[in-house]
Amino acid sequence: xxxxxxxxxxxxxxxxxxxxxxxxxxxxxxxxxxxxxxxxxxxxxxxxxxxxxxxxxxxxxxxxxxxxxxxxxxxxxxxxxxxxxxxxxxxxxxxxxxxxxxxxxxxxxxxxxxxxxxxxxxxxxxxxxxxxxxxxxxxxxxxxxxxxxxxxxxxxxxxxxxxxxxxxxxxxxxxxxxxxxxxxxxxxxxxxxxxxxxxxxxxxxxxxxxxxxxxxxxxxxxxxxxxxxxxxxxxxxxxxxxxxxxxxxxxxxxxxxxxxxxxxxxxxxxxxxxxxxxxxxxxxxxxxxxxxxxxxxxxxxxxxxxxxxxxxxxxxxxxxxxxxxxxxxxxxxxxxxxxxxxxxxxxxxx
Amino acid sequence: xxxxxxxxxxxxxxxxxxxxxxxxxxxxxxxxxxxxxxxxxxxxxxxxxxxxxxxxxxxxxxxxxxxxxxxxxxxxxxxxxxxxxxxxxxxxxxxxxxxxxxxxxxxxxxxxxxxxxxxxxxxxxxxxxxxxxxxxxxxxxxxxxxxxxxxxxxxxxxxxxxxxxxxxxxxxxxxxxxxxxxxxxxxxxxxxxxxxxxxxxxxxxxxxxxxxxxxxxxxxxxxxxxxxxxxxxxxxxxxxxxxxxxxxxxxxxxxxxxxxxxxxxxxxxxxxxxxxxxxxxxxxxxxxxxxxxxxxxxxxxxxxxxxxxxxxxxxxxxxxxxxxxxxxxxxxxxxxxxxxxxxxxxxxxx
Numbered sequence: 001x002x003x004x005x006x007x008x009x010x011x012x013x014x015x016x017x018x019x020x021x022x023x024x025x026x027x028x029x030x031x032x033x034x035x036x037x038x039x040x041x042x043x044x045x046x047x048x049x050x051x052x053x054x055x056x057x058x059x060x061x062x063x064x065x066x067x068x069x070x071x072x073x074x075x076x077x078x079x080x081x082x083x084x085x086x087x088x089x090x091x092x093x094x095x096x097x098x099x100x101x102x103x104x105x106x107x108x109x110x111x112x113x114x115x116x117x118x119x120x121x122x123x124x125x126x127x128x129x130x131x132x133x134x135x136x137x138x139x140x141x142x143x144x145x146x147x148x149x150x151x152x153x154x155x156x157x158x159x160x161x162x163x164x165x166x167x168x169x170x171x172x173x174x175x176x177x178x179x180x181x182x183x184x185x186x187x188x189x190x191x192x193x194x195x196x197x198x199x200x201x202x203x204x205x206x207x208x209x210x211x212x213x214x215x216x217x218x219x220x221x222x223x224x225x226x227x228x229x230x231x232x233x234x235x236x237x238x239x240x241x242x243x244x245x246x247x248x249x250x251x252x253x254x255x256x257x258x259x260x261x262x263x264x265x266x267x268x269x270x271x272x273x274x275x276x277x278x279x280x281x282x283x284x285x286x287x288x289x290x291x292x293x294x295x296x297x298x299x300x301x302x303x304x305x306x307x308x309x310x311x312x313x314x315x316x317x318x319x320x321x322x323x324x325x326x327x328x329x330x331x332x333x334x335x336x337x338x339x340x341x342x343x344x345x346x347x348x349x350x
Numbered sequence: 351x352x353x354x355x356x357x358x359x360x361x362x363x364x365x366x367x368x369x370x371x372x373x374x375x376x377x378x379x380x381x382x383x384x385x386x387x388x389x390x391x392x393x394x395x396x397x398x399x400x401x402x403x404x405x406x407x408x409x410x411x412x413x414x415x416x417x418x419x420x421x422x423x424x425x426x427x428x429x430x431x432x433x434x435x436x437x438x439x440x441x442x443x444x445x446x447x448x449x450x451x452x453x454x455x456x457x458x459x460x461x462x463x464x465x466x467x468x469x470x471x472x473x474x475x476x477x478x479x480x481x482x483x484x485x486x487x488x489x490x491x492x493x494x495x496x497x498x499x500x501x502x503x504x505x506x507x508x509x510x511x512x513x514x515x516x517x518x519x520x521x522x523x524x525x526x527x528x529x530x531x532x533x534x535x536x537x538x539x540x541x542x543x544x545x546x547x548x549x550x551x552x553x554x555x556x557x558x559x560x561x562x563x564x565x566x567x568x569x570x571x572x573x574x575x576x577x578x579x580x581x582x583x584x585x586x587x588x589x590x591x592x593x594x595x596x597x598x599x600x601x602x603x604x605x606x607x608x609x610x611x612x613x614x615x616x617x618x619x620x621x622x623x624x625x626x627x628x629x630x631x632x633x634x635x636x637x638x639x640x641x642x643x644x645x646x647x648x649x650x651x652x653x654x655x656x657x658x659x660x661x662x663x664x665x666x667x668x669x670x671x672x673x674x675x676x677x678x679x680x681x682x683x684x685x686x687x688x689x690x691x692x693x694x695x696x697x698x699x700x
């Protein structure tokens with residue numbers, strides 16, 4: 001059995017040697033041949049490379065070199081014959097237990113959750129959740145907004161999510177008020193107009209009264225408000241993910257989705273400093289270059305700390321997302337197109 | 351003229367206010383309305399947001415909130431009417447000079463060179479150049495090799511490129527030798543077998559003789575050898591890019607292409623430490639976890655220094671590539687699929 005395997009590998013090594021010789025004779029060049037020593041010596045060397053995983057990249061390079069040359073064979077018929085043999089060899093080498101194609105770098109759990117992954121289909125029950133993180137000034141927020149608009153799905157950023165949370169809280173409050181109004185007809189909902197005002201919720205923090213503080217204390221289960229908001233938002237995101245497709249900006253959404261094993265796409269959008277500065281200055285024309293740079297550095301620093309604190313991950317590092325896109329290479333609409341291209345295909349296949 | 355513009359904006363603000371009111375009345379909810387104060391006050395506020403670029407993200411959030419709610423209107427006919435009005439409004443807001451959709455982050459030169467960019471077509475004369483950088487242990491080299499194999503185009507890595515350069519040098523030498531052989535028939539090419547041996551060139555540095563040193567000195571124009579190799583390889587890459595499609599691994603190829611204004615795709619492939627360690631240990635089973643980690647850190651450090659020295663760019667940072675892919679999210683074949691998906695589409699469109 002062992003001998004059979006060894007014979008197969010030796011045969012393969014001979015095929016590789018012969019292929020190189022064939023390409024060399026076809027091209028008739030006085031230079032450029034991969035194996036120039038006697039056949040036996042070369043075949044033994046190739047066998048060694050084929051059975052030694054740590055040396056397998058050498059044989060990969062040698063095979064690539066042979067095929068690079070083979071593609072220049074002028075006679076079409078001959079070239080086709082040679083390439084057919086090459087393809088057979090590559091397949092045979094790939095099938096060896098110690099070949100360069102052994103193993104993978106995949107994180108199966110992560111791949112299972114990755115909606116961009118063409119190799120993994122998802123159930124029809126799953127919603128399309130797109131988590132976008134971005135560097136300040138890279139146009140990421142606009143990209144997310146337009147992406148949601150073109151997909152006709154909901155868009156959530158920090159402000160909207162907070163407004164939704166306040167609305168949900170307000171709903172609870174309103175129910176309490178209505179219950180208490182029934183008990184005490186002198187107190188009506190009209191005396192609490194702030195619970196209805198989403199525009200206010202979007203723009204400012206409402207004035208804090210002692211009563212609100214008490215309400216917040218019980219709402220946040222005694223946690224520091226910042227932490228409580230994070231956990232409330234996480235719960236909300238998981239609830240939403242069961243019900244609808246959406247684009248969610250920032251908010252460690254990617255970590256929340258991963259931890260709760262909800263399939264999603266995670267994208268990081270960035271751009272070089274120069275383009276970010278230009279964009280920030282275009283949005284706020286009163287800023288100088290130095291002020292814009294300072295704002296960007298400060299924003300990066302805050303993002304980094306926030307992400308590191310709540311997720312332990314490294315912000316903006318390619319390892320933490322399924323895909324990182326440089327918006328300076330595509331522009332805002334171009335980046336949306338690029339993402340849609342991948343999603344559109346996924347939808348078709350699904 | 352100014353008044354006409356101002357009237358148009360005020361009208362648009364009124365449409366936004368009315369849309370919110372309409373959505374609110376359709377949903378009949380006692381909570382959740384974006385604008386709750388009197389019409390005039392709200393319209394004035396919206397006008398302010400529409401003409402103030404630095405505040406434009408507030409109106410973007412408010413519009414997103416309205417449309418998020420509008421999508422929940424149960425009556426299909428009513429929902430369609432409301433969404434049509436919403437789309438009209440979004441378009442009108444986007445067309446305003448100070449709207450959130452003003453400006454871009456695009457680097458036009460970079461976008462022009464980016465072959466992934468669906469918005470820019472390229473001439474049929476351009477070849478498909480795919481520059482892949484990768485983190486050691488991320489499977490990047492295998493991804494590049496398989497990508498080239500599936501595209502049936504040439505694959506170049508450091509070893510192959512050096513072999514090609516040596517072959518070109520050998521060709522020059524051979525010509526010199528042949529010329530000198532004509533002049534002096536006692537000296538034949540047989541006494542220089544190393545110039546024909548690409549397998550040797552792939553595997554080891556050849557023994558250095560004084561004669562080789564002299565040859566190298568003139569070949570490298572007196573530059574330090576490392577620099578000369580870089581410049582020789584850059585020239586070679588530019589020449590190759592005029593003649594063929596290829597996948598090129600590492601080698602600051604992306605910078606060479608950009609500096610020489612050659613359209614290409616630049617991809618960075620990375621994976622989290624955990625997967626990289628696993629892969630390195632799978633390739634070389636004698637390594638311990640700590641040894642694998644040390645090798646990865648050393649490789650990263652060397653890459654960083656090399657790239658920084660020759661290109662001034664930051665290695666592995668999303669800003670320096672058109673696209674960064676986390677191979678742990680896709681696996682090796684999955685990453686190849688993903689890249690092919692984008693290229694395949696580009697080929698169709700071209």
